[in-house]
Structure formats: structure tokens, C-alpha cells
Amino acid sequence: MTAFLPAPALLSPPRRSRYFYTPLSCAKTAPQPSQSSQTSQPSPVASPSLADTPINTFCGFAALVGPSNSGKSTLLNRLLGQKLAIVTPKVQTTRCRIAGLATSDATQVVYLDTPGIFPASSRLARAMVKSAWKSAASADAIAIVLDVAVMFHEGRRQDIRKLVVPKDTETVMARVAEKRIKGHQAEIKLCANKIDAVPEEERPFVEERMHAVMEKTGLEEAGAQLHMMSARYGNGVDEFATWVKERMPMGPWLYPEDDLTDMPSRLLAAEVSREKAFMVLKQELPYEIAIETTSYKDLADGSIRITQDVLVARKSQKMIVTGRGGAVIKEISMRARHELAEVLGSTVHLILTVKVRGKWKEDRRQYEQWGLDFNA
Ligand SMILES: Nc1nc2c(ncn2[C@@H]2O[C@H](COP(=O)(O)OP(=O)(O)OP(=O)(O)O)[C@@H](O)[C@H]2O)c(=O)[nH]1
Numbered sequence: 001m002t003a004f005l006p007a008p009a010l011l012s013p014p015r016r017s018r019y020f021y022t023p024l025s026c027a028k029t030a031p032q033p034s035q036s037s038q039t040s041q042p043s044p045v046a047s048p049s050l051a052d053t054p055i056n057t058f059c060g061f062a063a064l065v066g067p068s069n070s071g072k073s074t075l076l077n078r079l080l081g082q083k084l085a086i087v088t089p090k091v092q093t094t095r096c097r098i099a100g101l102a103t104s105d106a107t108q109v110v111y112l113d114t115p116g117i118f119p120a121s122s123r124l125a126r127a128m129v130k131s132a133w134k135s136a137a138s139a140d141a142i143a144i145v146l147d148v149a150v151m152f153h154e155g156r157r158q159d160i161r162k163l164v165v166p167k168d169t170e171t172v173m174a175r176v177a178e179k180r181i182k183g184h185q186a187e188i189k190l191c192a193n194k195i196d197a198v199p200e201e202e203r204p205f206v207e208e209r210m211h212a213v214m215e216k217t218g219l220e221e222a223g224a225q226l227h228m229m230s231a232r233y234g235n236g237v238d239e240f241a242t243w244v245k246e247r248m249p250m251g252p253w254l255y256p257e258d259d260l261t262d263m264p265s266r267l268l269a270a271e272v273s274r275e276k277a278f279m280v281l282k283q284e285l286p287y288e289i290a291i292e293t294t295s296y297k298d299l300a301d302g303s304i305r306i307t308q309d310v311l312v313a314r315k316s317q318k319m320i321v322t323g324r325g326g327a328v329i330k331e332i333s334m335r336a337r338h339e340l341a342e343v344l345g346s347t348v349h350l351i352l353t354v355k356v357r358g359k360w361k362e363d364r365r366q367y368e369q370w371g372l373d374f375n376a
Pocket residue numbers: 067068069070071072073074075086087088089090091092093094095114115116117149193194195196197229230231232233
């Protein structure tokens with residue numbers, strides 16, 4: 001087995017300013033969350049004028065698309081060297097597009113982590129899937145991230161005909177190929193992720209099988225390249241980042257060099273609490289909740305006071321999320337506060353209130369907050 005690198009300290013405290021959203025005046029329009037989701041907090045980064053922006057710079061979008069749970073958010077965090085997107089072992093964790101900014105040398109890459117692509121029936125699911133495809137459509141480079149561990153474990157060792165490629169994965173591959181063949185300019189990498197979960201001697205079989213599926217789905221014809229990687233342990237990630245960088249077109253940077261994301265702090269804070277709720281709550285319940293930051297205040301002593309509503313659809317769900325004597329919500333709050341303090345580099349006072357809001361999945365405001373299309 002290859003010796004895999006240890007996972008990075010994804011939660012090492014970033015420089016605080018990196019989390020602030022400070023768009024420069026743009027040559028092209030960056031996809032952004034709706035105005036309503038922007039915080040009113042001032043940015044500590046003085047927005048440089050265009051005259052200060054280095055010339056001969058490169059800037060573009062790289063979309064990470066793929067089925068649910070394939071490791072897109074893990075890859076984004078790895079590319080940025082710290083945690084931005086929430087990661088859980090459950091499917092459909094990412095609800096909206098999350099932009100992570102990687103600026104080095106003369107190039108700024110705006111990585112777009114997207115919701116997983118899966119057969120969508122509900123309004124929320126349709127909006128999530130649409131958001132993923134929209135990100136791919138605006139990208140200069142597309143990475144299809146797929147989970148080879150699933151493929152490997154569902155198949156039988158050393159019999160490549162039995163290595164099952166899930167239907168969702170094939171669908172994504174075929175659709176990206178079709179767009180490229182029809183003239184979409186973005187170059188494509190097929191990132192075969194979680195290769196650490198496949199014994200080294202078995203990897204050639206996985207690779208061979210992947211090529212066969214690329215042929216079948218049209219990705220070979222579309223010029224896509226296969227890239228084996230482990231987002232969790234970092235293998236192949238630097239090579240992937242270099243490939244992306246080289247595909248960015250010439251243009252001014254869209255964000256200051258030090259920024260890490262365009263995500264407003266209110267949304268970032270809600271995402272952290274949502275991740276903890278996903279981890280603490282069992283089965284389907286995490287999918288039934290939404291978290292809304294209702295206030296976010298920098299206090300005079302340097303700490304931050306955040307209040308959030310945890311929205312559930314029914315009274316019975318409220319009881320479970322609250323727990324006996326408030327034990328469950330306290331656990332979620334404690335975990336979220338701990339992480340927010342690390343991420344924001346300050347003491348955080350987090351107040352969570354569980355509320356029943358029957359139809360939050362039909363509430364247009366929620367979708368606007370996440371930058372999703374209510375009418376998808
Ligand atoms: N073994 C292994 N596990 C990984 C790797 N990358 C991600 N995972 C795990 O896979 C699970 C899903 O990872 P995410 O990054 O949340 O996947 P995602 O594609 O963003 O998921 P959605 O939000 O559902 O679309 C988590 O438990 C990760 O720790 C990898 O390279 N190797």
C-alpha cells in the first residue's frame with residue numbers, strides 16, 4: 001500500500017480576514033449568493049482599486065461536480081488547506097454552491113463546490129441539482145468527482161466487469177461529456193476519488209474499468225482525463241490543483257488575494273451548525289432541518305454573538321432535536337461553538353433556538369439565502 005499523507009489540520013485557525021467577502025470590480029460576473037444573504041458587517045480588507053490589481057493575472061472558475069457523497073467538499077477543503085465546506089458521511093450534505101478561493105502566483109481559482117447530483121423529486125432537491133449544473137456551465141474547468149470506493153466494494157475484486165459504476169455517476173459523466181461535445185469550452189478531469197480505500201494492487205483494475213465507462217459515456221471523446229486521487233489524504237490533489245491553475249484564463253482577480261470564500265459569515269455560521277446537527281441527529285432528521293442565522297454581532301470585547309433558529313417541520317421533530325432537558329440541542333451547540341471559535345479566531349457565544357416552521361422547504365426566502373432557484 002502507498003503510504004498516505006496524514007490528513008491536514010483542516011481546522012487550524014485561519015487569518016480572520018480570509019473569511020470576509022470583498023469582491024473586486026469584476027471583468028466577469030462571479031456567481032454570488034443573493035443580496036439578502038449578505039452580512040452587513042464591514043470587511044476589514046481594504047478593497048484595492050483596479051489600478052492596484054496586478055496585470056497579467058489569471059482568474060477563472062473550476063466546478064467540482066459529481067454524485068452525492070463522492071468527496072467534493074473534502075476536496076475543496078483539501079485544495080484550500082483548511083475547512084470551508086461542511087463534510088459528513090451522509091449523502092446530500094451540501095445544499096448550495098460554495099466558492100473557495102485559491103490565489104497563488106498570478107492565478108486566482110474560484111473553486112465551486114456544488115450539491116451532489118442525484119435523481120431529484122422535491123423542490124429542494126431540484127434546486128440543489130440545478131445549482132450544481134449552473135456552476136458547471138459557468139466553469140473554465142470541470143472536475144467530476146466520483147467515489148471509487150463504492151465501485152470497488154460493490155464489485156468483486158480483480159474482476160473489472162463486476163466493478164459497479166453507480167447509475168448516478170454514469171449520468172453525471174454522460175451529461176458533462178454531452179455538454180463538452182456540444183461546444184462547452186471547459187476542460188474536464190474525471191477525479192476517481194477515495195483511491196486510498198482500494199488496495200494498491202487492485203487500482204489498475206479500477207483504472208481500466210473507469211476508462212471503459214469514460215468510453216461508454218462519451219467522456220473519452222470529450223477529451224476528459226482520468227485522475228486517481230484521495231481527497232482525504234491528499235494524494236494527487238496538488239497535481240490536480242496545478243492542472244486547474246493552468247486552465248484559468250487571463251483576467252483580473254475577482255477577490256482580494258487573502259480571501260478564502262465569498263460566503264457571508266452568517267451563512268458560514270449556519271453551515272457549521274448544520275454540519276454538527278447532521279452528525280448528532282440520526283437517520284432522516286438532518287434533512288428535515290434548516291438553520292438560519294438571525295443575528296451576528298461583533299462585541300466590544302472581541303467576541304462574536306451569533307443567534308440561530310433551527311427550523312423543523314413538526315412539533316415531534318422539535319422534541320427530538322431539543323432532546324431531554326435540552327441535551328441534544330446543547331450537544332449541537334457545543335460542537336458548533338467550538339468549531340466556529342476556531343474558524344473565526346474569536347470567542348463565540350452561540351444561541352440556538354429550535355422552532356417549528358411547517359413549510360420551510362416551501363419558503364422562497366430560504367432558497368434565496370442559499371442562492372438556490374426556488375422555481376427549479
Ligand atoms: N476514504 C476516503 N473517504 C473520503 C475521501 N474523500 C471524502 N471522503 C469521505 O466521504 C464522505 C463524503 O464526503 P463529502 O466531502 O461530504 O462528499 P460530497 O461529495 O461533498 O457530498 P454531498 O454534499 O452529499 O454532495 C465523508 O465521510 C468523507 O470523509 C477520500 O479520499 N477517501
